[in-house]
Amino acid sequence: MMGSDATITSTRHCRPRGIVNSIIATGLARLVINEERGVFAAGLSTKDENFGIHGVFDRHADKPSTSLANISVTDGDTGDHYRVLGVPIELFPFRNPVTNVIYNYVRFNHPAVKFETKELLIGDRAEIEIQQQLGAQIEREVELTKPVVHLGQMSLKIITSQKIEPGFRRESLCESSPLPILEQSEDFLV
Numbered sequence: 615m616m617g618s619d620a621t622i623t624s625t626r627h628c629r630p631r632g633i634v635n636s637i638i639a640t641g642l643a644r645l646v647i648n649e650e651r652g653v654f655a656a657g658l659s660t661k662d663e664n665f666g667i668h669g670v671f672d673r674h675a676d677k678p679s680t681s682l683a684n685i686s687v688t689d690g691d692t693g694d695h696y697r698v699l700g701v702p703i704e705l706f707p708f709r710n711p712v713t714n715v716i717y718n719y720v721r722f723n724h725p726a727v728k729f730e731t732k733e734l735l736i737g738d739r740a741e742i743e744i745q746q747q748l749g750a751q752i753e754r755e756v757e758l759t760k761p762v763v764h765l766g767q768m769s770l771k772i773i774t775s776q777k778i779e780p781g782f783r784r785e786s787l788c789e790s791s792p793l794p795i796l797e798q799s800e801d802f803l804v
Contacts, residue, residue, distance in 0.1 A: 636773040637689060637696065639663055643729055643768035644747050645720065646740075646761070649705075654683075656729075657748050658768050664690035665770065667727075671703050680704055685727055687770060696772045698726045708734070720764050728769045735763040 641660035645667075648654070656667040671683035681703045687696045705718040719731040735743050740761035748763075 634773065634775045635694065635696075637665070637687065637770050638772075639665065640767065640769040643667075643764075643766060644743060645729065645731075645764040645766070645768075646744065646748065647718075647720065647764070649718070652681075655748070656768070658770065659747075666690060667768075669701070683722075685722075687727075687772060696774060698724065698772065700724075701727050710736075717762060722768075726770065726772050730766050731764040732766040733764075735765065737761065739763075 639658065639660045641658055641663075643656050643658045645654060645656040652671050654667075654669050654671070658665040658667060666688040667685060668688075669683045669685040671681040683701045683703050685698045685701050687698065688694070689696075701722055701724040704721045704723070706721070707716050708719050709716050717734055717736070719734070720729065721731070722729040740763040743763045743765075744761060
């Protein structure tokens with residue numbers, strides 16, 4: 615402990631605020647799902663930004679039409695990654711009147727992620743949409759057997775904060791002064 619003749623050069627008495635990151639975006643999303651594997655991927659395009667969304671879901675045995683998913687969102691501009699856990703996913707069966715095949719419409723209903731299928735692209739239309747908008751890598755990641763693309767509006771509202779640890783005190787000695795200099799700062803640039 616230093617004596618009372620130590621010089622304090624700087625000090626802050628406020629609480630550290632931390633760093634706040636957020637994504638607030640709404641736009642057209644293209645979603646592909648492999649229901650057998652329980653994985654999905656999507657691309658969200660807004661006027662100014664693009665986001666990649668990947669997720670894994672688990673179907674509940676008692677309610678086969680409802681699942682909870684863990685979703686990972688990547689900001690296309692900054693590369694920042696965000697995770698949203700426990701997103702409820704509902705599947706609604708829809709019978710194609712021409713082919714008589716049953717497809718599922720999808721709805722995500724969570725404060726951070728909202729999506730609802732408005733249109734299904736099937737077969738060649740889905741292949742073209744995947745190649746032009748999502749890329750072949752998405753198709754390989756999800757391992758699609760039957761290409762189906764869900765189109766709809768998606769909204770993201772993800773706000774995260776990171777607390778900065780309180781600053782610490784440092785002692786410096788100067789050749790021209792016999793008194794020690796105490797420094798305290800919560801600025802990460804110091």
